[in-house]
Amino acid sequence: MSARFWDPDGARYGIPTYPLRWAPQGLATRRQLRADGLRPAGQDVAAQLMWRYPRGLAVAYLYRVDLARPVRPMTPGRWRAHEAMMRARRLCPLCARDAGYVIRTSVGACEPCAKRFGLAA
Structure with missing residues (x-):
């Protein structure tokens, strides 16, 4: 685990921040929500994942699964x-x-x- 990105209370980055693959249960990215047939439904970002890769820094926003709503059907x-x-x-x-x-x-x-x-x- 990278201690650099471990900030569960949001003191350093403004919102709770976790290293890649260390997000707590109940939080998911947009892609993970979509894979489960859900959407963020206008909720604010609850936390973020941060990690380093060869060209810099990457961030993925996390949303609360309990506030997510089903994807609207295609009309x-x-x-x-x-x-x-x-x-x-x-x-x-x-x-x-x-x-x-x-x-x-x-x-x-x-x-x-x-x-x-x-x-x-």
């Missing part, structure tokens, strides 16, 4: 909006074709156009 209108958003992310701005996959923002074009115009990394 037909939400599905339509989601499909429209994804369609826009698949449309190549150079050839105006649906690439069939989400175009990488770092390249900004479908793979054939990226190769043709020398945009591929």
Whole structure:
């Protein structure tokens, strides 16, 4: 355990802080909540996890599981909006074709156009 990130009362970091994998029971990240079919439901961050990795410092916020609510179901209108958003992310701005996959923002074009115009990394 890294004592550097052990601050359960929040005196050092402002909110309770724990090293990676040391969070107490009853707290979960957004991804963990989502995996259980839950969402934070507007609650404030209850604590955080902190750890070092080669490029710096990482933080993951924790939420109380007992205050989480079930994920709202997808309605037909939400599905339509989601499909429209994804369609826009698949449309190549150079050839105006649906690439069939989400175009990488770092390249900004479908793979054939990226190769043709020398945009591929």
